[in-house]
């Protein structure tokens with residue numbers, strides 16, 4: 001054997017003429033043929049731009065898969081199983097947020113050379129991102145209009161809009177545990193965003209001031225706070241990456257750009273879980 005060369009063991013599989021291989025199992029021919037730059041001549045950095053988005057969308061697909069399971073587990077009072085799903089989602093969020101560092105290597109000058117080729121395409125048209133926001137409770141029926149040209153995406157979003165969020169399901173679980181969750185929350189119109197409820201803060205205060213009596217609920221509350229923290233970190237990294245790459249330009253999706261994105265940082269999924277911090281020990 002030549003030096004610094006590993007012998008291929010005799011038992012290594014090499015004939016995949018009639019059995020599944022790594023490539024066929026992962027449909028790699030389709031996946032790796034899906035990066036189709038539009039810049040002409042092709043700009044070197046468009047590959048980064050495309051793969052950054054496609055990897056984000058794959059992680060969003062897994063996040064949705066796990067969020068749907070979390071919602072189901074909460075509805076069935078399986079709190080521990082639901083929290084296992086949330087634990088996985090938190091790791092997905094960390095990957096999504098960490099990978100901003102790759103895109104941040106795209107300089108304003110490089111991006112400006114192919115930005116014009118993107119037309120009106122924008123992440124604002126990410127139906128998976130919108131579905132994640134809906135499942136966490138940031139419902140906004142107005143978002144559906146963007147997807148008129150994609151009936152399958154629009155109907156998936158309409159269905160997700162009409163379903164309870166994981167917060168709705170968590171509050172229903174608390175009610176089944178005997179907590180006096182306000183009726184207006186249990187009977188709310190789930191196609192609308194959750195609105196802050198002062199009574200709910202007092203309910204969470206009971207849990208936070210006696211964790212030993214409500215340990216699994218206390219832990220679940222903190223997991224949901226992590227989910228929101230992580231989501232906001234992604235939004236923040238997006239705003240800052242946008243700022244460093246296009247400055248204060250208007251967006252290809254028609255928004256004012258950074259200012260519009262910054263306003264999403266003011267949105268909240270679980271407001272009472274943050275408000276209770278002020279009350280504890282008062």
Ligand code: HEM
Pocket residue numbers: 052053056057103106111121122123124125126129238241242245246250251252253254255256257258260261264
């Ligand atoms: C050069 C990099 C990027 C720039 C300059 C950029 C810019 C923008 C801007 C200006 C918007 C506001 C809508 C518009 O007018 O277009 C937006 C929205 C959005 N972008 Fe990006 N973006 C970049 C990368 C990404 C990446 C990698 C993702 C990953 C999926 C992404 C996902 C989104 C999402 C989900 C929205 C909607 C956010 C919301 O509704 O608050 N963007 N982006």
Ligand SMILES: N[C@@H](CC(=O)c1ccccc1NC=O)C(=O)O
Pocket residue numbers: 053115118121122123124246250251252253
């Ligand atoms: N809205 C971005 C364009 C952009 O970033 C983009 C374009 C096509 C596909 C995904 C994108 N990412 C996020 O918006 C911009 O204004 O430059």
